[in-house]
Amino acid sequence: MARILALDYGTKRTGIAVTDELKLIASGLTTVNTPELMKFLENYFQHEKVERVLVGEPKRMDDSPSESEVHIQQFLKDFSEKFPEMPLERVDERFTSKMAVQSMIDSGLKKKKRRNKALVDEISATIILQTWLYD
Structure with missing residues (x-):
């Protein structure tokens, strides 16, 4: 069985999140420095079966793309060239960072740990994945 990666x-x-092989549970995997992302994904795909990759789609409240979309479009182009057989899907990621911080507060993490941007990114990826799984 293959996993889904977000x-x-x-x-x-x-931030990177992944499902279990049965695609029931979304879990944070890690956070990777973006310049190292393609190498990380190449290594991950060699060791794990992945069915599809979900990429967050940041939008403004009026549904227009956010300023970071231009960078994501370049990544999507590079990804499709490097992994042409891997299906890509976009998922609305509005409010995921706020939801990630709130989940950290709700789980009792101290303020110092909540400032960890890498952890926020990983939790945000998990929320993107949960959104797709349970939608």
Whole structure:
């Protein structure tokens, strides 16, 4: 059985989440420095079966693309060239960062840990994945 991978793409860091093989549970995997993302994905795909990759789609409240979309479009182009057989799907990621911080608060993480942007990115990727799974 294959997993589904979700990316919260950022210009500095990318949060990554993955399902279990039965595609029932979404879990944070890691956060990778974005310049190292393609190498990470290549290695991951060699060791794990992945059915599809979800990439967050940041939008403004009026449904127009956010300013970071131009960077994501370049990533999507590069990804499709490197992994032409891997299906890509976009998922609306509005409010995922706020939801990630709120989940950190709700789980009792101290303020110092909540400032960890890498953890916020990983949780955001998990929320993107959960949105897709349960929609």
